[in-house]
Every structure is written in C-alpha cells, then in structure tokens.
Amino acid sequence: MTSNTVIKLHNTKTRKKSEFTPIDANNVRMYLCGPTVYDRAHLGNARPVVVFDVLYRLLRQVYGAAHVTYVRNFTDVDDKINATALERKEAGAPGTLEQLVAERTEETIGWYLNDMGKLGALEPDHMPRATQYIGQMVAMIEDLITKGHAYAAEGHVLFAVDSWKQHYGALSGRSVDDMIAGARVEVAPYKKNPMDFVLWKPSTDELPGWDSPWGRGRPGWHIECSAMAQELLGATFDIHGGGNDLMFPHHENEIAQSCCANGDDSFARYWLHNEMLQVEGKKMSKSLGNFFTVHDLLDQGIPGEVIRFVFLQTHYRKPMDWTEKKAKEAEATLRKWRALTAGIEPAANAAAAVLDALADDLNTAGAIAEMHKLAAAGDGPGLLASARLMGLLSDALGEWAETPDFDLSAYAAQLLEAREAAMQSKDFSQVDRLKAAFVAAGLEVRMSKAGVELVPGPGFDAAKLEGL
Ligand SMILES: [Zn+2]
Numbered sequence: 001m002t003s004n005t006v007i008k009l010h011n012t013k014t015r016k017k018s019e020f021t022p023i024d025a026n027n028v029r030m031y032l033c034g035p036t037v038y039d040r041a042h043l044g045n046a047r048p049v050v051v052f053d054v055l056y057r058l059l060r061q062v063y064g065a066a067h068v069t070y071v072r073n074f075t076d077v078d079d080k081i082n083a084t085a086l087e088r089k090e091a092g093a094p095g096t097l098e099q100l101v102a103e104r105t106e107e108t109i110g111w112y113l114n115d116m117g118k119l120g121a122l123e124p125d126h127m128p129r130a131t132q133y134i135g136q137m138v139a140m141i142e143d144l145i146t147k148g149h150a151y152a153a154e155g156h157v158l159f160a161v162d163s164w165k166q167h168y169g170a171l172s173g174r175s176v177d178d179m180i181a182g183a184r185v186e187v188a189p190y191k192k193n194p195m196d197f198v199l200w201k202p203s204t205d206e207l208p209g210w211d212s213p214w215g216r217g218r219p220g221w222h223i224e225c226s227a228m229a230q231e232l233l234g235a236t237f238d239i240h241g242g243g244n245d246l247m248f249p250h251h252e253n254e255i256a257q258s259c260c261a262n263g264d265d266s267f268a269r270y271w272l273h274n275e276m277l278q279v280e281g282k283k284m285s286k287s288l289g290n291f292f293t294v295h296d297l298l299d300q301g302i303p304g305e306v307i308r309f310v311f312l313q314t315h316y317r318k319p320m321d322w323t324e325k326k327a328k329e330a331e332a333t334l335r336k337w338r339a340l341t342a343g344i345e346p347a348a349n350a351a352a353a354v355l356d357a358l359a360d361d362l363n364t365a366g367a368i369a370e371m372h373k374l375a376a377a378g379d380g381p382g383l384l385a386s387a388r389l390m391g392l393l394s395d396a397l398g399e400w401a402e403t404p405d406f407d408l409s410a411y412a413a414q415l416l417e418a419r420e421a422a423m424q425s426k427d428f429s430q431v432d433r434l435k436a437a438f439v440a441a442g443l444e445v446r447m448s449k450a451g452v453e454l455v456p457g458p459g460f461d462a463a464k465l466e467g468l
Pocket residue numbers: 032033034225250254
C-alpha cells in the first residue's frame with residue numbers, strides 16, 4: 001500500500017457513493033464487459049475502456065500494482081461475427097465459414113488492442129475469449145438446471161426468471177411484471193415466461209458450435225461473463241463495470257445467473273456504469289452520419305492522447321460530448337504541458353489534490369482542473385507525476401507532440417517562388433497544387449506578404465513531400 005487514500009465509488013446497486021473496501025486488499029478484483037469482436041471499435045466503445053483504465057491505475061496506485069486483477073473479456077461468438085464471415089464467404093473468400101469466423105475475430109482483436117493501446121489503456125491482466133470457456137459455461141448452465149433456475153426446451157436452455165423473481169431487476173430498478181407489460185418482443189413459444197433469456201441455443205452445422213447435453217450449440221451472451229468472471233475472479237469479487245447501456249438486460253442477467261449458481265450474496269459488490277457518448281451534441285448513429293471509429297480519428301491525425309484527454313474532461317457518470325473544438329483545445333493543452341515537462345523527472349508522487357479528486361468517484365474533470373493549477377504554478381515535476389497517474393504525458397503516447405526534425409525551408413522557398421511567378425502570369429494553379437500537397441502531408445501553410453511559413457502539425461508525414 002502506498003497511501004492511506006480512501007476511494008469512494010458510486011455503486012449502481014445501492015445508488016449511493018460509498019467508501020470502497022475490497023474483499024482482499026492483496027487482490028482487488030475488477031471485471032469489465034469487453035467488446036464483441038466483429039468490427040472496429042467506435043468512439044463510444046472506447047469510453048468504458050478509458051474510464052476503467054483510470055480506475056485500474058488508481059487501484060494499482062493505492063493497493064500496489066501486484067495486488068489488482070483486472071479482467072476484460074472478448075465476446076468472440078456472436079451472430080454479428082457470423083454475419084460478417086458469411087458476407088466474406090459469399091464474396092468468394094476461401095475457407096470454411098468456421099475458419100472465416102476465426103479469422104474475423106482474430107483480426108478484430110488485433111485492431112482493438114492496437115487502437116486501445118493508442119488511447120493509453122493498459123492491457124488488463126486477463127483478456128479471456130468466450131470460446132475458450134465453453135466448458136465452464138456448460139457446467140454453469142447444468143448447475144442452474146439442477147438448482148431449478150433454468151430449463152431446456154427445443155435445443156435451447158433458458159433462464160427461468162420466475163425462479164428469482166423477487167431479485168430480478170434490482171440493479172436497473174425494474175420489476176418483472178413491469179418489464180413484461182412494457183415488452184414488445186415477439187415471444188418464442190418455448191419460453192415459460194416472456195422475460196426468460198437464453199443460456200444456450202442451437203447452432204447450424206456450418207456455424208461455430210460445441211457439443212453439449214442439449215445438442216450442438218453455442219452460449220448466449222450473458223452466460224459468458226458469468227462463467228469467465230467466476231473462473232478468473234471467483235464467485236464474489238469487488239467491481240463490475242460497463243456502459244450503462246449494458247445495465248439491462250446484460251448485467252441484470254449476469255447477476256441472476258451468478259447469484260443463482262453461486263449463492264444470493266455472490267458476484268460483484270460494486271457496480272460502476274459509465275454514461276454514453278455523443279458527437280457534437282447528438283447521439284452517434286450511422287443514420288446521422290456522425291458515426292466513426294477510434295481508428296478513423298487516429299487516421300485523421302488526432303492523437304490517441306488527445307482523445308483520452310477529451311474523455312477524461314467529463315465525469316464518467318455524465319454524458320460525454322465529443323466535439324472538434326474540445327479536441328483542438330485538448331491538443332493545445334497537452335502540447336503546453338509536454339513543453340513544460342520536457343526532459344524533467346516526475347515527482348515521486350502525484351499531487352495529493354489530483355489523487356484525492358480521482359479517489360472521489362473518479363473525478364477526472366476535477367483532477368484535470370488541479371493539473372491546470374500545477375501547470376500555472378510551473379510545477380513541472382508535480383504535473384508530470386499527476387498526469388502519468390491518469391495515463392497522460394507518457395513517453396509512449398508522446399510521439400505526436402515531437403517537433404519533427406526536418407528542414408522545410410526548400411519547400412517554403414518553392415511555394416514562394418511559385419507565388420511570385422503566379423503574380424505575373426495570374427495562373428495560380430501551381431500555388432494551389434503545392435498548398436494542397438503540403439496540407440495533405442500534415443503541414444499548416446501560413447502565407448503572408450512577408451513570406452511563407454510551413455508548420456508541421458500532429459499528423460505531419462515527411463514521406464508525403466517526396467517528389468514535389
Ligand atoms: Zn458482460
């Protein structure tokens with residue numbers, strides 16, 4: 001333990017902020033629902049990753065890095081993955097559908113880890129893939145059937161919500177009867193209660209499937225997290241996280257499964273949910289044309305560190321609005337802070353005020369406000385240590401801010417010459433061509449009467465100047 005810091009967290013289960021006390025301070029355990037790996041992570045998918053990365057860093061700071069276990073899963077069995085593989089097969093890709101499914105998940109997991117790494121997210125201690133825990137899922141489902149909480153019907157196994165009716169819905173604050181009244185779903189004939197959810201379902205011959213007591217099939221999504229958390233963290237652990245869009249039905253179903261299998265008081269003690277992300281004040285959606293992936297932003301030259309900083313400016317329980325303006329301001333702040341801390345050693349500890357802000361239900365916005373004060377006071381070492389605690393100003397994330405050591409004077413002279421010629425000929429096409437090429441290479445072109453100045457921006461790529 002490095003400090004006497006008291007961490008307070010808002011627990012969705014109790015709807016209160018309360019002091020966090022781990023079951024075992026020598027092994028603080030946290031589970032975060034990870035992605036379904038069928039495509040690139042969009043910006044909203046990245047928010048929980050960054051939020052819970054900060055919590056992970058805070059827990060490591062307070063309890064010691066060796067005393068925290070963080071699990072984030074990959075859901076690598078899903079209809080959407082199957083659909084993308086089927087599309088590829090129909091487009092003529094070689095291999096069986098099952099092989100194409102495996103290729104797709106492998107590729108997507110690689111993208112995901114790469115993109116999240118660029119946002120400065122540490123890799124969790126365990127990143128289980130659902131397909132590696134099918135045995136544990138089958139065992140848990142069998143146990144639930146034995147205990148009267150689940151039933152098999154037409155190749156499916158369903159969780160019997162009525163068997164746990166008095167507890168079901170407690171996390172999200174709903175009652176089973178209200179849910180049934182509000183449900184507009186078409187009810188499968190084999191369901192005893194319309195709210196019963198799938199633990200196991202049949203698979204066709206060509207799709208991924210596993211042998212089970214109920215025939216060849218695959219697990220439902222919810223049982224994956226219950227089985228993997230149980231295997232890697234035990235029946236009861238400290239923190240379960242996720243976006244608040246997962247609270248119902250996913251987390252509610254995880255609780256039902258795990259508590260019925262392991263005992264009423266088991267499973268996660270603290271539930272943390274982050275709010276959703278918007279773009280320029282609107283919900284991100286494909287139909288609004290404001291849908292983009294983390295990779296899209298990185299590709300546009302927006303550094304991962306800037307994305308991370310913008311995220312952390314908003315408290316995780318508030319909706320986060322991504323705007324271009326915020327990204328520009330974040331970039332300017334980080335550039336200033338990097339200049340202030342260049343070549344110096346961080347202080348031994350993060351500033352107490354920054355640590356206190358983070359310990360107060362992960363008040364990252366408050367922590368950033370404290371860092372602005374440190375910067376204003378010229379406290380480079382304190383700023384650097386505090387920023388590192390939040391996963392900012394690391395060497396690994398800093399490449400974008402380095403001023404490229406590249407002589408641009410010949411290019412500036414070339415543009416100046418072209419402009420002088422154009423003044424005579426009135427043909428500005430060569431000037432426009434050069435300007436466009438410089439901008440495409442990531443340069444800012446400043447033209448005035450006094451001359452031409454070329455300033456490298458964050459995405460500057462000298463290779464793109466070749467041949468001009
Ligand atoms: Zn989950």
